[in-house]
Amino acid sequence: MDALKITMPALGIDLGGTKIRAAAVLDNKILGEPRQIPTPNGPENIVRAILDLIISFQGQYILKGIGIATAGIINTETGEVIGATGNLPGWSGTPLKLVIEKSTLIPVHVENDANAAAFGEACARNLRDKQCVCVITLGTGIGGGLLIDGKLFRGAHWGAGEVGHSRISLGNKRLCTCGLFDCWEAYGSGRGMVATARDILQGLTPGQTPLVEMAPELTTRQIVQAAQKNDIVAQRALNVWHEHVAIGIVNLAHILDPDVFVLTGGLAECVDFELLHEMVVDRCMVRIGENMNIQKSELDGLAGIVGAAQLIMDAISERAK
């Protein structure tokens, strides 16, 4: 047995709508390079792809456990996907833990991806001794994960942390992809930023901003780049987007009064943290605002992998007690 085989890491797997990423994790740190494959179509192909990924790591490590972060609502006791997600059609009903454990004979923990990311952030930042940590994933949508007393808070029916679908407006103004109106996600996500920019662009001419011609296919990247080039329309859209992001944080702060917020996800890169902090504090009761602590993830999108791996490590320790 060579030296590498003696370290017994967990494998963290992050299953998203477009790609599956995996890495070996030991003590909250990623070992070597993460591997990535495109997400195939259909539950059976996804399971096969996950098994292939696991085998590829088994050449290098003796895996102590496997943690899988996936979109959807997860019963973490049975490891079953109990709630569908538009990004993974047919995924609901998959007894993922059972299937992977049966094939690999390695202990498996399955977790909702936003929860896994929250746990990863908390582990990597030594925040597990805090009373309450709110991790918000800003991407195409908005996800959330809550830690209370160092443990994931999953709610009474595994549905807690769907913070993106709290409402921030009256009057059915903007339809969310979930089918509801005026969700925080419809304003504060990447899609929300684009929708806000399109609202502002209405009635403007290409002479006023080049964004007008991009409007039908507009992306968050184009908006951010235009703002950097001092396009005032793009700057206005980004500013309003910050306000929208702020309001969801304000709401969570009044409800939970957490020790810290951590923002992660692709769009966390676009956040001006100084501006956001100011906007949040301005909209909070003084004694809530004066304790406001909003941090940026430093895990570069790998929080789900780290969290999933640490969750199975914890489950194994718990069982050994």
Added chain:
Amino acid sequence: MDALKITMPALGIDLGGTKIRAAAVLDNKILGEPRQIPTPNGPENIVRAILDLIISFQGQYILKGIGIATAGIINTETGEVIGATGNLPGWSGTPLKLVIEKSTLIPVHVENDANAAAFGEACARNLRDKQCVCVITLGTGIGGGLLIDGKLFRGAHWGAGEVGHSRISLGNKRLCTCGLFDCWEAYGSGRGMVATARDILQGLTPGQTPLVEMAPELTTRQIVQAAQKNDIVAQRALNVWHEHVAIGIVNLAHILDPDVFVLTGGLAECVDFELLHEMVVDRCMVRIGENMNIQKSELDGLAGIVGAAQLIMDAISERAK
């Protein structure tokens, strides 16, 4: 020693802006009649009034402990009022636990009133084995208390449960008494119901509804009574108020996914629970809505007294361990 003296209840005291109420509580049940006095002006007079109330109960019971529910933010470890409330000027900074314990030599627990009410509801309904209970106080304002795993969740800086000051609208449409805009409280409280009715009454004539002439001094009671007499404007205002109440519940449901919501406070009497349930479920993701459980308090405004008394009983048991 007479028979009555052998029972050792706790005294629960609920200190509000207009009145102080107290009752002896044993095993989550009120013994005899609660007593009530008007709230005097200024911290010193309030403390003296509380001490007089305690003495009046000591003639009848040997008090095992004293639980005090009060408006404001409370550090429950020190029993100090650390956050001001408009209803009790000068109250912030009062070391209430210390002062009352020193005078009475009886153990004291001080709690925020919405938290105490939440704890009382959970105790009286045997909900302490639930994962998450949300108690919402609908009155002049909106308060909230959260129980997680049977214990009050107070947040990292004693500020959790300020659910009334989460925002439900964009655009600075309605000013809340806290100084912020578009708080849930500005729409879903009694004041919110009146404001909504006034909005609807604008441009109407006394011939269309008698509420027009009441508008300057309109009360929730008048709106509810008019609605019962089939005044369609009042019915419209009540319906919109239900929508506003629903949205705050929808938001808490997506964030926390609780086992149960309990509505308490004077305005819980005005809630059509069937209508509210339907409105909430309509605005929730399916898997959140399908578990929706909204109940009405049965403690008739005495939840704070019961909760405060049970909190000191628990603290005494905890210390004895």
